Amino acid sequence: MRDSFADRFRQRCRVIARAPGRVNLIGEHTDYNDGFVLPIATEQETWVAAAPRDDQTVRVYSTELDDQQTWPIDDWQAADFPHWTAYVAGVAALLRLRGTRLGGFDLLIRSDVPPGGGLSSSAALEIATALALTDIADISLEPNELIDLCRKAEHDYAGVPCGLMDQSVSLAARSGTAFLLDCRSREIRYIPCDLGDHVFVIIDTGVRHELAGGEYARRQQECRQAVDYFRRLDPQVRALRDVSFDAVRSHIKQMDPLPASRAKHVTSENERTLAAAEALRAGDLSRFGRLMTESHRSLRDDYQVSCRELDQIVRIVTAVEGVRGARMTGGGFGGCVVALTRETSVPWIEHAIVHQYQPPPNRPAKLLRTHPGRGASIEFSQST
Ligand code: GLA
Numbered sequence: 192m193r194d195s196f197a198d199r200f201r202q203r204c205r206v207i208a209r210a211p212g213r214v215n216l217i218g219e220h221t222d223y224n225d226g227f228v229l230p231i232a233t234e235q236e237t238w239v240a241a242a243p244r245d246d247q248t249v250r251v252y253s254t255e256l257d258d259q260q261t262w263p264i265d266d267w268q269a270a271d272f273p274h275w276t277a278y279v280a281g282v283a284a285l286l287r288l289r290g291t292r293l294g295g296f297d298l299l300i301r302s303d304v305p306p307g308g309g310l311s312s313s314a315a316l317e318i319a320t321a322l323a324l325t326d327i328a329d330i331s332l333e334p335n336e337l338i339d340l341c342r343k344a345e346h347d348y349a350g351v352p353c354g355l356m357d358q359s360v361s362l363a364a365r366s367g368t369a370f371l372l373d374c375r376s377r378e379i380r381y382i383p384c385d386l387g388d389h390v391f392v393i394i395d396t397g398v399r400h401e402l403a404g405g406e407y408a409r410r411q412q413e414c415r416q417a418v419d420y421f422r423r424l425d426p427q428v429r430a431l432r433d434v435s436f437d438a439v440r441s442h443i444k445q446m447d448p449l450p451a452s453r454a455k456h457v458t459s460e461n462e463r464t465l466a467a468a469e470a471l472r473a474g475d476l477s478r479f480g481r482l483m484t485e486s487h488r489s490l491r492d493d494y495q496v497s498c499r500e501l502d503q504i505v506r507i508v509t510a511v512e513g514v515r516g517a518r519m520t521g522g523g524f525g526g527c528v529v530a531l532t533r534e535t536s537v538p539w540i541e542h543a544i545v546h547q548y549q550p551p552p553n554r555p556a557k558l559l560r561t562h563p564g565r566g567a568s569i570e571f572s573q574s575t
Pocket residue numbers: 218219220221222223353354355356357521522523
């Protein structure tokens with residue numbers, strides 16, 4: 192990183208920060224409903240090297256895209272720049288808005304988190320950038336302030352009204368554990384992931400999602416309609432977190448069909464997530480896997496955020512001996528499947544996918560292995 196930075200920008204970098212992607216094991220579309228999520232940080236990470244400049248210019252280089260973009264720090268417009276710059280521009284602008292003394296800077300990005308793959312490449316870039324820029328500005332933010340700032344960059348600059356999960360786990364994950372987050376209280380429980388002869392594998396469908404494309408925001412709206420229904424019955428209800436699956440079941444006939452099935456997913460998913468955390472703690476991997484596969488069914492049928500390719504991969508993978516369960520992970524409409532499997536079955540999964548999966552043109556499926564990685568950190572700093 193240091194050499195690439197010096198070659199490109201003709202100055203020495205001041206700080207190097209890294210942040211992982213995440214794969215959500217269970218608890219999907221629950222974070223913006225004040226519910227529970229259970230992701231792990233991936234070993235796939237985004238690294239950022241940065242140094243301040245004497246002027247107000249920002250220069251950013253992406254190694255993977257081999258693309259450099261330059262803008263005056265206070266004048267980044269979404270329409271004029273490629274989308275990947277939004278995360279850096281957003282974090283920098285929001286830091287300045289909160290009064291941080293940050294001038295121009297050079298920043299180099301390197302990442303092996305697949306972009307648009309449902310593994311939170313965007314949160315990884317935001318968090319790594321925020322750590323690097325706060326370091327060169329000589330400040331340090333409380334974890335929740337840093338998470339909220341990155342989440343706001345995603346909302347206001349990248350146009351995705353995301354929940355809390357991705358930035359939280361990218362910053363605060365601990366190696367070897369799953370990250371059970373209560374998205375209302377923000378309490379974190381680290382659940383040891385003793386998988387023995389099992390592993391999590393990630394299978395990328397090759398289909399790229401576009402969360403900004405309306406469906407994600409529409410689901411939030413439908414959840415709010417369900418909350419309105421239940422609030423009329425009980426004024427204490429603030430979010431779907433406050434509604435049980437049984438309550439949804441007994442009202443399903445009186446509710447509008449869409450909010451009803453969205454609420455059915457969210458309330459059952461919250462219960463599955465807590466049950467899965469318990470199963471993981473108890474080492475009951477068969478139960479954990481069954482809950483993953485049930486979660487997929489619920490996302491496919493009730494929440495309707497899956498797609499043909501995700502469903503096909505889940506079907507193919509769960510038919511392989513030794514696989515405990517599989518589900519789509521992340522926002523949906525493409526991206527990745529996560530499966531829990533015996534390690535010895537991994538070659539059979541690869542074989543089944545090569546022979547049975549019909550990928551989109553020129554985008555073959557890819558299989559990644561990952562162990563629960565550690566949260567973001569500053570790896571090198573020469574700040575005064
Ligand atoms: C995206 C969002 C997250 C979360 C998931 C769905 O990844 O960024 O906040 O809502 O979708 O679980």
